[in-house]
Amino acid sequence: MKMLNIHAAKTQLSGILTDIERRGVRYVICRDGQPVADLVPHRPINRMVPNKKLGAIRMKFAPDEDLSPRDWPTAER
Structure with missing residues (x-):
C-alpha cells in the first residue's frame, strides 16, 4: 500500500490509476499526514446466481389467498 498526499494524487492520477x-x-490518500481515502482496484459486484431448480417449484395453493377458519389448526382458531 502506497501513501500519497492530495497534491501528488491530483497531479499523478492517470499513472496511479x-x-x-x-x-x-492500493493507495492511501492523506491530508496533513492523516489517511483520508483509499484507492483500491474495482471488484465487480458478486450477484447471486439464480437456482434453476427453484423455478420448477409449483404450489398447490395461492399464497396470497385468505385462509378459511377450517384451514387453521384448532389450537390457532
Missing part, C-alpha cells in the same frame, strides 16, 4: 488497474496496487 494505471498502477491500480495493471498491478492491483
Whole structure:
C-alpha cells in the first residue's frame, strides 16, 4: 500500500490509476499526514446466481389467498 498526499494524487492520477488497474496496487490518500481515502482496484459486484431448480417449484395453493377458519389448526382458531 502506497501513501500519497492530495497534491501528488491530483497531479499523478492517470499513472496511479494505471498502477491500480495493471498491478492491483492500493493507495492511501492523506491530508496533513492523516489517511483520508483509499484507492483500491474495482471488484465487480458478486450477484447471486439464480437456482434453476427453484423455478420448477409449483404450489398447490395461492399464497396470497385468505385462509378459511377450517384451514387453521384448532389450537390457532
